[in-house]
Amino acid sequence: MQRQSSMDGNICTIHVDGIPQDTLTKVESYLKPFVLSLDVLQQVSTRLERELKRGLGKHSHHRAAVQMLPTFVTATPDGTEKGDFLALDLGGTNFRVLHVRVLEEEQKVVKMDGEICAIPQEMMLGPGDKLFDHIAACLGDFLKSQNLQGKILPLGFTFSFPCHQKEIDKSILIRWTKGFQCSGVEGQDVVKLLREAIHRRGDYDVGSIAMVNDTVGTMMSCGYKDQSCEIGMIIGTGTNACYMEEMKNVKRVESNLGRMCINTEWGGFGDSGSLADIQTEFDVLVDKTSINPGVHTFEKMISGMYMGEIVRFLLVKMTKDGLLFKGQTSEVLLSPGGFETKYISEIEDFSAELQATVRRLAPECDVTYLLSEDGSGKGAAMVTAVAQRLARQSRLLEDSSGEDSDDQD
The missing domain is CATH 3.30.420.40 (ATPase, nucleotide binding domain)
Structure with a gap:
């Protein structure tokens, strides 16, 4: 049996020898909401930028889903530290x-x-x-x-x-x-x-x-290895990012001089409903069954703590629909945490996809990556x-x- 797949925009096509086409069509219908076109990703990028600016505002940050917290770190390493x-x-x-x-x-x-x-x-x-x-x-x-x-x-x-x-x-x-x-x-x-x-x-x-x-x-x-590093990003158990911002743009701090590192707390992106149109039914289910429903929407859609659960809920529904395991669920499959996120990492190469997508979304930027030690x-x-x-x-x-x-x- 051979498996081939292709993705074009938000269409996912699967070809597997020996499996009826109507079954494959049903599988595709489950996977389609997870494949976002470049146009949709650009829309999400625009929404995130809007939330970032709201979080920096003097009067708007109180109601911002992305908190944009000042860290009072005003410089990166210059290599002379000892x-x-x-x-x-x-x-x-x-x-x-x-x-x-x-x-x-x-x-x-x-x-x-x-x-x-x-x-x-x-x-x-x-x-x-x-x-x-x-x-x-x-x-x-x-x-x-x-x-x-x-x-x-x-x-x-x-x-x-x-x-x-x-x-x-x-x-x-x-x-x-x-x-x-x-x-x-x-x-x-x-x-x-x-x-x-x-x-x-x-x-x-x-x-x-x-x-x-x-x-x-x-x-x-x-930043101690490469003084041009001005963004920090974590995509692990949770997700977050920080970056160096011009103080003139940080309206919530009374200073216009220099720069400051901003802790975005972008895991809360979408808490205002701005990601509702791309949340799948499985994203919604993970949120509802979490200890903090309605909070950290973006984090629950992409981070390690939750991604395995998204896949598990998907597998459960596909099994009950007779598309997997001959329709027979198991105790492990029905148990929260039964499908670990590390399995997804073993199936997909998450860094190559990330870097390729960033190049498509920001072709004018020369972005390089360093692994933080x-x-x-x-x-x-x-x-x-x-x-x-x-x-x-x-x-x-x-x-x-x-x-x-x-x-x-």
Whole structure:
């Protein structure tokens, strides 16, 4: 038996030897809604651009589906960063502590040593101060194991929960996700809570703390290799993107100078209904059966957490219609999560399709791709390194300005 398929616009044609044409026609009818023409993709691109601009607006961002959050990261690496940094990556039932050494003189080598610490289930649901005490204790143990107790190193803090960032070292937790429900943390500055926990110990301290979104870390880790990298994108369990934006376009921040990295939070694209016309019945079903119906529409259509479920629902319906497995379902097929997204990755080559489609949608742009190596670890350290560099440059300018004033006197 041989299988051939061709896609032209939004038409998917399948030819398989030995299978009746009426059966193939029915299969095609199921697959057709998943194949988007270039024209439809361009329409989606236009809608996304409209949402991005709404999220940047001073008065419109409150009702924007794509939140466009300022990160207060105002520059990418320029290759001169160097030094020792700590990175703390908290986003699930485990968290990591890293020591990152950036060695400019060794051709931009970044060396890392790290340790993974578990968070007990009861701590995920208990008082917030206990959680941060645990984090501080693990950080202290790591510093001791690395013989770093006497050093006060800057820290990049990747905190992968929805936050409203006020400054690079001030971030307010909006809500817990991923099974966490620690009391006394929502609505609070997580940097302050971490510092307070470290001070309660009293046996070590850290320097400046930079809050880092994992998407920003992705961009920054690649930016140290290639200074032209100004977009970070994650398509994994979830999806998100960030990019460097001109401050004059960021109306929600009172500044017109320079640039800032914007965390788009584009997983919410479509929450306003702007993708309703391309959602399949299976997309709708995945949304309805999720823990947060009506939220993160775009993420549920393309990311790893949900794509397997979309295919599973499709397979279930095709089986019940007698097109697969002789009409006989199985316990695995009927179980949520029974068809894993990794199976799709093994069937399709998701990066070649992505790059080819981007070339078609933006033929005037020369887009290249870099694979991020540990954006939430190395990238967090790079954000901190860039912040340190900018602070040094600012101090030098102030000193130079002061000397000029003295000369004039």
